[in-house]
Amino acid sequence: MKSLPRGARALAISFVGLALVLAAVSGPAQAQEAEVSESVRNYVNEALQGDGDHSFNDYLWMMVAGFLVFFMQAGFAMVEAGFTRAKNAVNILMKNFMDFSAGSLLFWAVGFGLMYGTSKGGWIGTSNFFLSDAVAGGTINNWSYAEWFFQAVFAATAATIVSGAMAERTNFRAYLIYSVFITAFIYPIQGHWTWQGDGFLTQLGFHDFAGSTVVHSVGGWAALVGAIILGPRIGKFGSDGRARVIPGHNIVLAALGVFILWLGWFGFNPGSTLGADVSFARIAVTTNLAAAAGGVGAMFFAWMKVKKPDIGLTLNGVLSGLVAITAGCAVVSPGSAVIIGLVAGVLCVLFVEWVEKVFRVDDPVGAFTVHGVNGVWGTLAVGLFAQNPYAAGSTSEGLFFGGGLSQLMPQVYGVLVVAAWTIITSGLVFGGLRLAGILRVTAEEEREGLDMGEHGSSAYHNEERAF
16 A cells, blocks of 8 residues: 555545445445335235235226226217217216216215215115215225225216206206206115115115116116106107107217227126126126127117118117116126127117107107116016026026016015106206206207307317207
8 A cells, every 4th residue: 555656545545435334334224225125015915915804906806997987987978979969069078077077076975975874774874974984093994995986986877877868958057956966865875775785675685786777777767857857859849749850960979989888887797796706707798798689689670670770779779788787797697698688679779769759758869768778677687587506695596597576576676666766856856957947058059059058169160050
């Protein structure tokens, strides 16, 4: 070292000192890093194990299924916009956005507690408003959040169904009001009867796995009542009483919407296992087969009636098959699912015509037929087609498989109770809005289009708004 020049000697001493410092701190730093890594590993392992009652896979499947059901909002928006006229497209989109936006807030504040809170006699929930039970004693119940999200997207679906039947002539303020009532009260209270566990319909043996009645027929019955009280669109029925066809403006949008809904239904039905249950593979198969059969059944039946394979009826046939299988998707065989879907497709064609021509109800998108009629059919089908080993432990076998009326009668009773509840409550809401003079837009606004009259904007530039 002494042989080195003074400057080099000083530099060497500095490097040696730095090395000594690094050696002194490297041991503790590595130990600290190892401690942090171990902490991270422990945290990840704990998360992957779940909360004791539910595994990480349960959480993952519930959330992914919920995301798929949320995407159904886009499907409904496309179907409704495509089946209606261009001058009302913005109004349709606004309604679908507000269904989920306002619906989420209301279901968080009120609806979830009424539906899943502590049961009062099997009729109504009385706790967990604002998700207050999710944090108790300083401990977070994460499953409450997963469950809330999955159920919130279902509630928004029930509300969205109504908008299609009342499209092109409903005041936007009135729409917001009745959407509040459906999401916060009408839907969750009857949902408590079936899905809370202590609900009185559950105790009677009523079975609706994913919501043919709880979600779809509720939306369908409310849509029918709303369309009747609101009245038909201007020009829908001529002076001779005959119905006039008012074509939608974009069948491509409608078809895209149906594909989106078909995809979303793989969250709707399989997700209703409420956890990573291997049965969701079978449920996905029955769901898909019923949808396909519904489309095929509607196409061929319409082809026989009108001599052409009608695209609009085929699209609604697919949706009808999906609605019909929703109640029984977990308790019927694949073969039975095909039969249920085929019948749903035929019912779709028949009732679209009857609702319009016989009952003189203007339902622009066929919401009552798809969701109301086939929600009822699908619920009753459980009592006909439930079959072991699929139904073992969850329902009695259906009438066609030796079970007699043991499952069919609870299904009939459940359908009637929920229909009565929905018709009465929605009738009060829509009737009140009509008496208040805010349910329907003016004739001038309707002719011009709700996009400009209600929102001051248009979905398409340079469009002929009279179209």
